[in-house]
Amino acid sequence: MASKRYALVGKDCVSCGCCLKVCPIGAINIWKGVVAVVDSQRCVGCGRCAKECPAGVIELMERRAEV
Numbered sequence: 001m002a003s004k005r006y007a008l009v010g011k012d013c014v015s016c017g018c019c020l021k022v023c024p025i026g027a028i029n030i031w032k033g034v035v036a037v038v039d040s041q042r043c044v045g046c047g048r049c050a051k052e053c054p055a056g057v058i059e060l061m062e063r064r065a066e067v
């Protein structure tokens with residue numbers, strides 16, 4: 001079953017890469033060296049990336065129930 005939450009990276013990401021290192025499933029990549037992008041389908045919503053982000057730009061979003 002899919003997790004209830006997923007991480008979303010805000011536009012002020014400074015591409016430091018800290019979030020990549022703590023994601024247990026490797027669901028985050030740095031897109032073109034500019035911004036971190038979470039694979040929301042794979043993200044399990046653990047929140048580690050959000051705690052680690054020095055810029056505080058990662059939010060955990062509630063998944064909408066799929067109809």
Ligand code: SF4
Nearest residue numbers: 023043044046047049
């Ligand atoms: S919430 Fe957890 S699984 Fe999802 S991207 Fe962040 S560290 Fe990875």
Ligand code: SF4
Nearest residue numbers: 013014016017019053
């Ligand atoms: S830890 Fe935060 S600032 Fe650093 S790459 Fe990840 S989202 Fe961007």
